[in-house]
Amino acid sequence: MGQAFTGWLLDVYDDPQDGVVLWLLDKDGARRRLHQDFPVTFYAAGPASQLRALWRFLVEQPTQVELDRQERRDLFCQEPVTVLCVRVLQPALLPRLFQEAARRFPTLSFYDADLAFSLRYAAVYNTFPLAYCHITTDGQRLQNITVLDSPWDMDPPMPPLRVLSLELDSNPAHASPACLTIRTTLENPRPAYRLPLRPERPLLVNLAAILNRHDPDLLLTTWGDTWLLPHLLALSRRCQIPLPLNRDLTRGLAHRAARSYFSYGRVVHVGQQTLTFGRSHIDRYNAMLFHDYDLTGVLELARVSALSIQTVARTSPGTGISAMQILTALRQGILVPWHKQQAERPKTALDLLRADQGGMVYQPLVGLHANVAEIDFISMYPSIMAHFNISPETVGNHSPCTCLVPQLGICIDQARPGLVPQTLNPLLKKRVALKIRTADLPHWDPRRRLYKERASAHKWLLVTCFGYLGYKNARFGRIEAHEAVTAYGREALLQAKEAAEDLGGLVLHLYVDGLWVKLPGASTVSDYQPLLDEISNRTGLPIGLDGIYRWVAFLPSRVDGRVPVPNRYFGVFQDGSLKMRGIEARRGDTPPFIAQTQLAMLERMAQVPEVAQLPGCLPDLLGLLRGRLASLRRRRVPLPDLVVSQKLSRRLDEYRTPSPAARAAAQLESTGKSLQPGQRVRFLYALGDPGVYAWDLPIPPDPACLDLARYAELLLRAGATILQPLGVSEATLRDWLFNNAGYGSCPGVLPLNSSLTGLQL
DNA sequence: TACAGTCGGGG
DNA sequence: GTGTACGACTGTA
Numbered sequence: 001m002g003q004a005f006t007g008w009l010l011d012v013y014d015d016p017q018d019g020v021v022l023w024l025l026d027k028d029g030a031r032r033r034l035h036q037d038f039p040v041t042f043y044a045a046g047p048a049s050q051l052r053a054l055w056r057f058l059v060e061q062p063t064q065v066e067l068d069r070q071e072r073r074d075l076f077c078q079e080p081v082t083v084l085c086v087r088v089l090q091p092a093l094l095p096r097l098f099q100e101a102a103r104r105f106p107t108l109s110f111y112d113a114d115l116a117f118s119l120r121y122a123a124v125y126n127t128f129p130l131a132y133c134h135i136t137t138d139g140q141r142l143q144n145i146t147v148l149d150s151p152w153d154m155d156p157p158m159p160p161l162r163v164l165s166l167e168l169d170s171n172p173a174h175a176s177p178a179c180l181t182i183r184t185t186l187e188n189p190r191p192a193y194r195l196p197l198r199p200e201r202p203l204l205v206n207l208a209a210i211l212n213r214h215d216p217d218l219l220l221t222t223w224g225d226t227w228l229l230p231h232l233l234a235l236s237r238r239c240q241i242p243l244p245l246n247r248d249l250t251r252g253l254a255h256r257a258a259r260s261y262f263s264y265g266r267v268v269h270v271g272q273q274t275l276t277f278g279r280s281h282i283d284r285y286n287a288m289l290f291h292d293y294d295l296t297g298v299l300e301l302a303r304v305s306a307l308s309i310q311t312v313a314r315t316s317p318g319t320g321i322s323a324m325q326i327l328t329a330l331r332q333g334i335l336v337p338w339h340k341q342q343a344e345r346p347k348t349a350l351d352l353l354r355a356d357q358g359g360m361v362y363q364p365l366v367g368l369h370a371n372v373a374e375i376d377f378i379s380m381y382p383s384i385m386a387h388f389n390i391s392p393e394t395v396g397n398h399s400p401c402t403c404l405v406p407q408l409g410i411c412i413d414q415a416r417p418g419l420v421p422q423t424l425n426p427l428l429k430k431r432v433a434l435k436i437r438t439a440d441l442p443h444w445d446p447r448r449r450l451y452k453e454r455a456s457a458h459k460w461l462l463v464t465c466f467g468y469l470g471y472k473n474a475r476f477g478r479i480e481a482h483e484a485v486t487a488y489g490r491e492a493l494l495q496a497k498e499a500a501e502d503l504g505g506l507v508l509h510l511y512v513d514g515l516w517v518k519l520p521g522a523s524t525v526s527d528y529q530p531l532l533d534e535i536s537n538r539t540g541l542p543i544g545l546d547g548i549y550r551w552v553a554f555l556p557s558r559v560d561g562r563v564p565v566p567n568r569y570f571g572v573f574q575d576g577s578l579k580m581r582g583i584e585a586r587r588g589d590t591p592p593f594i595a596q597t598q599l600a601m602l603e604r605m606a607q608v609p610e611v612a613q614l615p616g617c618l619p620d621l622l623g624l625l626r627g628r629l630a631s632l633r634r635r636r637v638p639l640p641d642l643v644v645s646q647k648l649s650r651r652l653d654e655y656r657t658p659s660p661a662a663r664a665a666a667q668l669e670s671t672g673k674s675l676q677p678g679q680r681v682r683f684l685y686a687l688g689d690p691g692v693y694a695w696d697l698p699i700p701p702d703p704a705c706l707d708l709a710r711y712a713e714l715l716l717r718a719g720a721t722i723l724q725p726l727g728v729s730e731a732t733l734r735d736w737l738f739n740n741a742g743y744g745s746c747p748g749v750l751p752l753n754s755s756l757t758g759l760q761l
Numbered sequence: 762t763a764c765a766g767t768c769g770g771g772g
Numbered sequence: 773g774t775g776t777a778c779g780a781c782t783g784t785a
Contacts, residue, residue, distance in 0.1 A: 376772095513771090567780090
């Protein structure tokens, strides 16, 4: 019997035997499971004889396929290519069939062969996670699905998701958890249940009852990927008590092994992943950037990328932007090349040249400056790609309609919109719209946070898009496109500098996508508007005023005080908020005690309304530092505030000179706790050999072993960073702090106009 | 002093 | 499976 309903798409995946499974949340509240036939296709191109051989091979396979010859477009070829089109009737059978074909016919080029299943479905039906759909069925099978909203809607109808959060009372990597706290809503902080992890049978029975009663759409856990779900599954098997962690009871949990990989110049460790069917599982401690954009951002990423909620929660936003490019290609019938993981090639001359061909970096004018505006290009690199139509297939392509990249002499085809700009345009538009919505709402409005989290998710998509363009293993990457983007970026920044100088301004600093500038007599946002308009006109790129600093200090190098460093500065905006880059408080490996002290100093300086009064803070700041030093020496600082947390960059046997982190990791290893590259190790600086004490050793640290002198030194340095622009050198501060020298011995307490202070008003 | 190891950065 | 830079800084030999 046919029926129709509207509701939200919760999950889509291929069924081992029967097409695709869809889970839908009917707007009347029911969760419905439907099957649908969904054949999937991959393509092969190459010499006709090879294609014929592949044809013969495929028809002999047990897997049901429909074969056909077609002409299709390869993004990088002008002419259409002839391909063998392999339609696999059962989508779950495609990966194995393709692998076998690729193994036997290594010389053929394959396309659309290794795509995330959700993308294949999304390309055909325009679906995305949580899409609002109209569905017709014959009861069991889906007959028709029509999506009623779009990922680009600002306020789409959101489903009333049922969330169940399962939280452990301790990190299983460090201590054995004893208790599971369960909440049934995100809003209510009061736990609904507390279950002891032992004895096991009552735990399983109770948890099963809770899962059945609440039937959540989303399981939000702490350490669920790496410990909790695998642990529960093992218990369930051992005690033979079924536990419905999956909503789809025909499937088991899916696992992906832990791995370490190199990304962004450092090793990243991703723990084991545990995935559910019919509902989504997110481990908030194993989810990428979850702290930055929360669940709202994860859902936004899933909607715009069409990747599943569980996927976007665990992978970098680069995966999301790549998925969007694939989707753009699929929907336009452009072939998506099979993405072989290529071995690293030796660096080419091009790679070396890139060293000084990145973003524009300028030497700041060291010292303290008042009334400085910080002006940033908004999403600079993505805006450049969109504005100049930079895409792997448009760069270096001659056509009747090209433009020339400044200084590089590379052509960019303007005749038709590129794949990357087409993918980026709606993202750029939506991010601006989200930011405008945020700005329009009052601070108390709860929707403000949600818009911000969504905008933050978009920010990461846009940021990673640029790097992806220059990544040689990317499907749609091309180094010349990457270079064209940075060349336009440098050009735009120089144009902005000229615009500022033409309006009589003093440019203090340029850094990749921003400039710090003083216009004479300017002190308000509207005073800077003409400059913003001028830059926008000259470059064609969107620009924004990040803020006007009451004062900002650019720091010199610690190694050589005469050399400015581009990204070490701090300042206070007119609204009293702080901004800092590169200093100790921003670093993840600074002990909290040191970071808190530095922040406290800055907060006191932020209280001062006028820059001229800043040196007046000196006695106060010095008092603060002395107080902190005293509490350190009297051992009043709680040990957790002295913990250093650093990432291991390699295996322990690969260290030639073991760093403090490596020595702490070696301590842990000797008690059986081994750490992988990319994992963090926490330790205290300690007296004697080996100079550290790992925080997660079974025996808690003895406070008497603390290396107080080392912490005092760190405190001194962090203090000196802040006082340096006021004319207090590290040596002077050392005298003050450690030798109790009086203020009189301080050359920093001088009239403001002293050249010693480097003060420019 | 040289060199090996770690970190930032994007709003 | 998704940015294998680059420069500043710190600790160790």
